[in-house]
Amino acid sequence: MPEPPWREYRGRSRIACGGRCVMARNMAIFYLTLGLIIICSALFFAFDCRFLAASLSPAVPAAAAVQFVFVLCCLFRTTCSDPGIVPRGTPEEAAWIEEEIEPPKAEPHGAYRPQPRLKDVVIGGRVFKLKYCYTCKLWRPPRASHCSSCDNCVDRFDHHCPWVGNCVGRRNYRYFFMFLASLSVYCVYIMVFSIANIAILAKAKDNLFDALKESPASILVALVAFFSIWSVMGLAGFHVLLMCREVSTNEDIKGVFNKKRNPDCINPFDRGDGCANCCYVLFGPTQPSLLNVRPWRDDENNSDGEPYADGVGAGVISNTDGGEFDDQEDNGARELSSAEGLLSNGAGAGGGRRRGEPQYGSTETASVAQAEELPIGQVRITKSERSDSRPVNWESPEL
């Protein structure tokens, strides 16, 4: 069984709980965030809720409790989720790619050559330049970016948030936004009800000072909530705008889809409708962590899908779990059934499975060539034997 990618992780994030939790290295500001939320909530529950349950309704602290739990769920999801880290390429992949992008030998007359580590890709009528990440040894997907704090490439990289103690990327953006939205609502709720509490007490005692003596924390909680609202709500509003345009913070800062900077630029990921964009970002399909993508590896044999009947494609494609494939277009299904036919032909014909029977000569040549080239007792490639011309920011597993 191959090792899960998180065991070979070489970036600077922390990985815990058997690959399920991924956090940044420096968590100090996250503890501050968590502390502020917990302490303010504790003071609110201890002081204000006591009075409000009696003077207004027990629903007030109940709603506050629900919101508090929701905020913490979203915060921990954001902090501990893999943001969409793209696992580093294996040494063989790196060799394969670096061979392709080998810089050309220097021209004697110094002719200009484009940078070989860029590759052009056309998506929706717009040219994207894919970069080869030398640290992660992979072609960075469009919209991915390398986070220097965490030293890894993150898909649909938004930003690295120290308050949350993690990068915000494709996988945890929705949790981040939900955290901001729910925290804004919660801050407003706390501020309103702590001020209401002071007002009710002041009215009961006819003296503001006595009210404050009775519930001293209320004013503190109200102040902290008030100052938090500006930043949290502002950030939440900014992210609503970004989501409606289907642009990440990183792309916004770089002006990748900025029409003012480049009038010809189009955003091929924009669905045209702000609502549709928001829905896809917040409620669209979520990719599992590529660092820990197969926690089911042990019960692969006890799969919960239908067992294969006959033919390779037929068993899986027609008996799907969620039934989504039933909604596929007809031409997709036709393609698949023709593919199944080809595959069953391929599997059935040639019991000896030498599909290349007529071309046996050439395969023989290949295997003979291989035998010549490969010395007996192949030495295992180790990091120390690599002599790349590129600097490798890669720690050997042995270290």
Place this chain on the structure above:
Amino acid sequence: AAKLAAGNNSSNRIINSSSNMSSSASLDKNPFTAGTTTVGATGTRKVFIPRDFTNGLELRFSTAFPVQLQGRIPEETFVAVVTNINEILTAAERGSPAVYMESIFACLTGYLLYLCIDTHYEKSLKQVSRLVAEYNRTTFEPNRLMLVDPSDRGLRVLEIVVLND
């Protein structure tokens, strides 16, 4: 091994400096080994099929038939295999009403639902795993090849290991 590689470095190929191959010249001439394969520890070669970004961020792999597989499996079989895998992966990334409902419901439960069920994407990747295992059993292993589950390679490449006879 490093000395051998340096001595035989007829071209500036990084691949040779990192491999234990005795001669790079034979690599260049032999069409089955020139170019994109790497020697692994046990004398195996690997063919990598990269991601195909021509249709946007849709998760799909290129169906271009690598020359190193000529004679091992027919091109139609290879294209069918990659197309089938692409179909599942593309459907995994597509937002369907079921996926939206699942996400909204998860949000309402404070994302605690994800502790209990597999997401649509996870189910699709499990499907790909089963499909890859089946392909290996029926199509690839009989031809001395092995397809590596793309999940084990971070969905970056489809890796086909050419097993040494």
